[in-house]
Amino acid sequence: MRILVSGAGIAGPVLAYWLTRHGFSVTVVERAPALRSTGGHAVDLFRPAVEISERMGVLPHIEQRATGTSRMTIHQEGSRHPVPVDLSKIFGGTSDRHVEVMRDDLSEIYHDAARDHVEYLFGDSITEISPDGEVRFENAAPRRFDLVVGADGLHSQVRRLVFGEESRFSAFIGAYFGVLTLPNGSDLDGELRMHVGVGRTAGMYGARHIGDARALFLFRSERELDCHHHDVERQKELLRGAFAGMHPEVDGWLDALDRTPGHGPESESGSEWGSGAGSGFYFDSIAQLRMDTWSRGRVTLVGDAGYCPGPAVGGSTSLAVVGAYVLAGELARAGGDHERAFPAYERVMAEHVRGSRAVALSAAKTLVPTSRLGVRGLAHGARLISALPAGPGRALLRLTTKSARFHDSVTVDVYEASPTTAGDRIDLRR
Template structure:
């Protein structure tokens, strides 16, 4: 059975890994000419995603490339007083198993684990799809047309597959009140094990380095009064808006928005947007990760959700021997609660991370003091981190998929034996 995956960032390679292990013939198409190394930013993997990474035999390389951030420090407003938070204490409140890693590093690890067993088509993209009773005829922008049994969109928030099958992104996207910008800069502050920054009402800036990074990242989060008017490819306009939103904020902000922004080697700017779809499957096409259910970049744990979603989708396809009419609905049922809870959490996280009043800013400072000085079990209870709070990832139970048997007839190419069972 031939399955085409669009997107080679995180969800795509995770899905490709498991589908290959279950005996499916997998092709991944990626618009970029090579594996993306665009600077990227730090992302978090929480317990359910870490457990899946462990099952893939990748826990050691992931741990080896963790950012090594041990401290968060920030100023409230333009005060000179520095508030510090030990990352380990925060993470023990949030999750029992966690790692922070640069997105590019994670993508490279996942690609290396699949590139010898999965066909990758770089520098190409899906132009059109024609579904019929026997499969999907896919027209590519560059390469020759081919037929696949299923197509999976793992191509991110601005998914091309979703647009082709479900329609314009505007039908499903909901702005949750904030924007995110990230740029690569020289590590002139000499940061290795900490993020340093400043937080004001409706805006915050942080700069961090990493144990394996020669440069640094500057991160901007802000909440304007209304949605901004710009085109997603108009970088000059995005930089202009960033300067407007952070005017008057002290610390290193004037330099960051001056010479560093002008010469930044990479720059990313986007709204913090949720995708809210009633279903992310139609016919022989389904979506995974941000392409189908992005809870909100930087605030919703979208990377962990993408890893879990890819694992579940592959497992359901294996259990049904590739019968998408049963596998896709089962996949949506299994991942649905995690998606809904992540959406709810993301809306609250955006408000907590970027306070919209001075009282909210004061509350943020008090929360840092609470985590610093109260034992972790008490901090979890006092801060309301149980239930639908910050520990939502650790509260997710992921279905176990025993290796399907007799996959040869349903999935493995003729003449090939299905892979051996995975160890439990």
């Protein structure tokens, strides 16, 4: 059975790995000419995704490339007193097994896990999908596949071709997110430096093995701004306007925009990065994909393409890994019968998707406070949790943030080729 996957970011390679394990023939098409290798931005894997990565045999490689960020310093806008935070305790309060890793590193690791068993078509994209499975490409000759999976991100081409324009399903949740690659001039080693004000948050962090740093920006907007996701100059203009005068250090980060060619969001990764250190730039609205179904005929969607809970705030990377694993497993369980497998996949993922959306809405409110009281609450709440012993700190986090441990609260089936073991379950709850 031949399956075409669009997108070689996170969900695509994970799906390809598990599909080949279940005996399917897989082709992955990716519009970028090659895997991106400039790092991207930091993403989080929570317990379910860590467990799946462990079953893939790639967890040691992921842990080896972890960012190593363990401390945070919060500067409240208008205050001279920075607040130190033990970030490892915050992470420990949200997940018993958590790894922060650069997105491009993670993509490469997942790609390498099954590259010898998967056909990859780089530098190409899908232009047409027929109901009978015939697919036309921008460059390659037309081919017929039994199934097509869109793993091509928030701005999915597959979703547009099969379900219609993105505006029908995208719900803006009131904020924007940007990431900029910079030289690590502050010699950040395991530290996240944050500046928090009313309606805006900026930060900078490094990673142990990449040699440069990332500046991140989140800001609120009551309405969706006039900015196409490929209009890089407009994106930079919006960032400058939102963060002007926040702090001299932040002004320095923004100055680097003049030296950053950058690109807008492009593929499943949600971003297109420049070719060298200091050249990467990403910007997009924080929006949720809300679809009644993400399957139609021989086509289904996985990860951000079908149910993005909100970039940077909803655990979308972990959700994509889980979704890819479940989709492959349900196809195997149904013997490749998509009319059985696709509805089962959607039933399994429905609760995870709803929960991740709620997490995203809560996280956006916390990370980008709407009042001075919220700014103080974020800074001093984080300091209190990090100052307490692990047990009380975890309990306080659960009391103050209802969704704090959602990502660790789900169960995922163990999908084996043999039907006698397919019904076993891994209990991922703590």
